[in-house]
Amino acid sequence: MRADMYLIYLLLRLLALLPLRALHGIGGGLGHLLLWRRGRMVRNTAVNLRIARPELDDAAQSVLLREVLVESGKSASEIVKVWGAGAERALELVREVRGESLLDAALAAGKGVIIAAPHLGCWELLNYWLCRRTPMAILYRPPRIAAIEGLLRKVRGALAPAQVRADGAGVRTLYKRLAAGGTVGILPDQKPRAGEGQVAPFFGREALTMVLLPRLAARTGATVLFAFAERLPRGAGYRIQLLSAPQGIDDANLELACAALNRGVQDCVELAFAQYQWQYKRYSADGLVSPYDREQG
Numbered sequence: 001m002r003a004d005m006y007l008i009y010l011l012l013r014l015l016a017l018l019p020l021r022a023l024h025g026i027g028g029g030l031g032h033l034l035l036w037r038r039g040r041m042v043r044n045t046a047v048n049l050r051i052a053r054p055e056l057d058d059a060a061q062s063v064l065l066r067e068v069l070v071e072s073g074k075s076a077s078e079i080v081k082v083w084g085a086g087a088e089r090a091l092e093l094v095r096e097v098r099g100e101s102l103l104d105a106a107l108a109a110g111k112g113v114i115i116a117a118p119h120l121g122c123w124e125l126l127n128y129w130l131c132r133r134t135p136m137a138i139l140y141r142p143p144r145i146a147a148i149e150g151l152l153r154k155v156r157g158a159l160a161p162a163q164v165r166a167d168g169a170g171v172r173t174l175y176k177r178l179a180a181g182g183t184v185g186i187l188p189d190q191k192p193r194a195g196e197g198q199v200a201p202f203f204g205r206e207a208l209t210m211v212l213l214p215r216l217a218a219r220t221g222a223t224v225l226f227a228f229a230e231r232l233p234r235g236a237g238y239r240i241q242l243l244s245a246p247q248g249i250d251d252a253n254l255e256l257a258c259a260a261l262n263r264g265v266q267d268c269v270e271l272a273f274a275q276y277q278w279q280y281k282r283y284s285a286d287g288l289v290s291p292y293d294r295e296q297g
Helices: 003-015 020-037 040-052 058-077 079-084 087-091 100-109 123-133 147-159 168-179 212-220 254-269 291-296
Strands: 094-098 113-116 136-140 162-165 183-186 197-202 205-210 223-231 238-244
Touching: 003 079, 003 147, 020 040, 020 058, 020 079, 040 058, 040 291, 058 079, 058 223, 079 087, 079 123, 079 147, 087 123, 087 147, 094 123, 100 113, 100 223, 100 238, 113 212, 113 254, 123 136, 123 147, 123 183, 123 223, 123 238, 136 168, 162 168, 168 183, 168 212, 183 212, 197 254, 205 254, 212 254, 223 254, 238 254
Parallel strands: 094 238, 113 183, 113 223, 136 162, 136 183
Antiparallel strands: 197 205, 223 238
């Protein structure tokens, strides 16, 4: 690991001594600062919230926007604890697990398991928890700064998932792993590249949706479970949530399968609405009218 990355690692270890509640307080302050600055991220978030919660008036939208930005700030600050404390210490923050029997049954079936983990709550902690239960591979795109990979390997330690690059060879690796009864993790709300997705409704509006997960499920017969680590109030820790996938997620008709995929993401989001990363421009894609362009003039 490079010297500068090692210094960052030492800083993470030091800051991880702070209580989670204090770190969440810092993150909440960051969220208020973002709201005050009213930058592009805030504007994109406001657009998404109006799409997802059209029944709310302006006052209620403002309250929800503030809550979402506070949770986004916590998402950034809590990573200090999750990475800096080490995997086993971080897992001590898990206070409750809901739906664990679903994972037990899926693993026992031996047909492979696909964990669909949306951008919701604390997904790094979720990775630790899943990797303690079973070896897992995740699909990823390498960070722009190559040295960060070394830092991630260091902080994740023995509970690091196997990282499979998001390319043709990587996808073949996922198929082989599932065929052998293994477990893979995928971000189901990752926006696909142009020409590689399927349009499907997400909170009532068409959004470009990945087709990889439904194809993996259809071709391997693997069980699909949705999962996330919910942030508890006042720095109390986290609740792991596992949910069954909606029917049709493995349908050969990609339009139906992607609609089911997005319903699964929505089911998770509705359990911890403000903890979703609403700043992404999920509704912009070739062939779709972008609501963000209209908002930003």
